[in-house]
Amino acid sequence: MNKLFDKIKNNVRLSLEDGMKLYDSNDLAALGQMADYVREKKNRNYTYFIVNRHVNYTNICVNRCKFCAFSCDPDDKNAYLMPIKDIIVKAGLAKKEGASEIHIVGGLHPDVPFDYYLEMMRELKATVPGMHIQAFTAVEIAHFAKISGLSVEKTLAGLAKAGLDSLPGGGAEIFDAQVRQSICEKKISGDEWLRIHETAHKMGMHSNATMLYGHKETPEQRVEHLLKLRALQDETNGFMAFIPLPFHPANTQMSETARTTGMDDLKTMAVSRIMLDNFPHIKSFWIMLGIKLAQVALHFGADDLDGTVEEEKITHSAGATTPESLTKDEIIALIKSAYRTPVERDTLYNKLKIY
Numbered sequence: 001m002n003k004l005f006d007k008i009k010n011n012v013r014l015s016l017e018d019g020m021k022l023y024d025s026n027d028l029a030a031l032g033q034m035a036d037y038v039r040e041k042k043n044r045n046y047t048y049f050i051v052n053r054h055v056n057y058t059n060i061c062v063n064r065c066k067f068c069a070f071s072c073d074p075d076d077k078n079a080y081l082m083p084i085k086d087i088i089v090k091a092g093l094a095k096k097e098g099a100s101e102i103h104i105v106g107g108l109h110p111d112v113p114f115d116y117y118l119e120m121m122r123e124l125k126a127t128v129p130g131m132h133i134q135a136f137t138a139v140e141i142a143h144f145a146k147i148s149g150l151s152v153e154k155t156l157a158g159l160a161k162a163g164l165d166s167l168p169g170g171g172a173e174i175f176d177a178q179v180r181q182s183i184c185e186k187k188i189s190g191d192e193w194l195r196i197h198e199t200a201h202k203m204g205m206h207s208n209a210t211m212l213y214g215h216k217e218t219p220e221q222r223v224e225h226l227l228k229l230r231a232l233q234d235e236t237n238g239f240m241a242f243i244p245l246p247f248h249p250a251n252t253q254m255s256e257t258a259r260t261t262g263m264d265d266l267k268t269m270a271v272s273r274i275m276l277d278n279f280p281h282i283k284s285f286w287i288m289l290g291i292k293l294a295q296v297a298l299h300f301g302a303d304d305l306d307g308t309v310e311e312e313k314i315t316h317s318a319g320a321t322t323p324e325s326l327t328k329d330e331i332i333a334l335i336k337s338a339y340r341t342p343v344e345r346d347t348l349y350n351k352l353k354i355y
C-alpha cells in the first residue's frame, strides 16, 4: 500500500493491477487516507451539494432490466406516464423552493413519440427559464434515436436546442459485456453508453458517470469499468462527477442477492476516487448509500453529497429506506459535522454559496 501511496503522491497513474491491489486490501483506514489525500488536493475542504428536484416521468419500460425494481409493463396497475403539464408544475414548485436543477429520468416507453421529450424540454425552458435541465440517461438517448430515426448526434442536438443542458450518469451499470448481458440484456452495450457520452461531450455538453456494483460483477470488472471512464475522460474532459451506486436488490428479479456491506461501499468510494484521477468530483449519493454512510464517505474520497432530491422513485422502489428528500439545512448540518465546508453549487459545479 505504501508503494501505491507513493505513486499517488508522485502523480503516477495507477494501473488495473494497482486497482486490484487496492480492492484486495483490507486496510480500510489506509484506503481512506489515500482517497482523502486525492480529494483534498482536488477540492480542498469543500463538500458540494445542490438544491434540486428529481422527476421520474414514466415507469413503463421495454427493457425490464433484472436489477430494476422501478420499471413495469404498460398494463401494470402501477404504470404511469406524467403529462408534461404535471412536470412543469413540479419544476415551478422546485424553482420557488430555490432549486437550480431539475433532474429528469424515466423508463423507455414503447409508444411515446420523440416530440413528447422535445416538448417537455421546450415547456420547461419557457416556464422555468433559469433552471438547469439535467435529463435522460444515455439509455434513453439511444431509445429516442431509435424511435425518431435520427442519429445520436442529431437526437442530442434536437434536445439541446429544445432546452436540455446536461446528461445524468445513469445506465452505465457495469460495462463488462457478459455481466451486462446477464443483468440487463436489452440495454445498450457499455461501448454504446460511452459513445453517447463522447458524442455529448464533443458537442460541448457535460455529463456524469455511474457504476452499479454489488450484483454479479467481480472487483476486476469494477476496476475495468473505472478505467474505461478514465480513458474517455482523457479524450473529452466532459465528465463532471462519478457516482458509485450500490445495488438495492429488494423487489427486483435478483432479490436473492445480498446487499453490499459498509466496508465494500467505502472501499468502492475510495478506489473510485483514487483510480479516476481525471474526474473532478466523486459523489456520495445518500439516497442509495444511506445518510450516515454517505456522510462517512466524505472521508473516503467523496466531495459531493448530491442534493435535496425530492421525490426519488427509482431506488425507493428497490426498498431504499432513506427519506425521499433532505432539506438544505439537513445537508449543511451533515457536511459541517463531517468537518467539511458546505458549498451550494449549480449543476456545473459553479459555487453559488459557501456556508
Ligand code: SF4
Binding pocket: 061, 062, 063, 064, 065, 068, 069, 070, 071, 106, 107, 108, 139, 184, 187
Ligand atoms: S434500469 Fe432503466 S432501462 Fe432498465 S428497466 Fe429500469 S428504467 Fe428501464
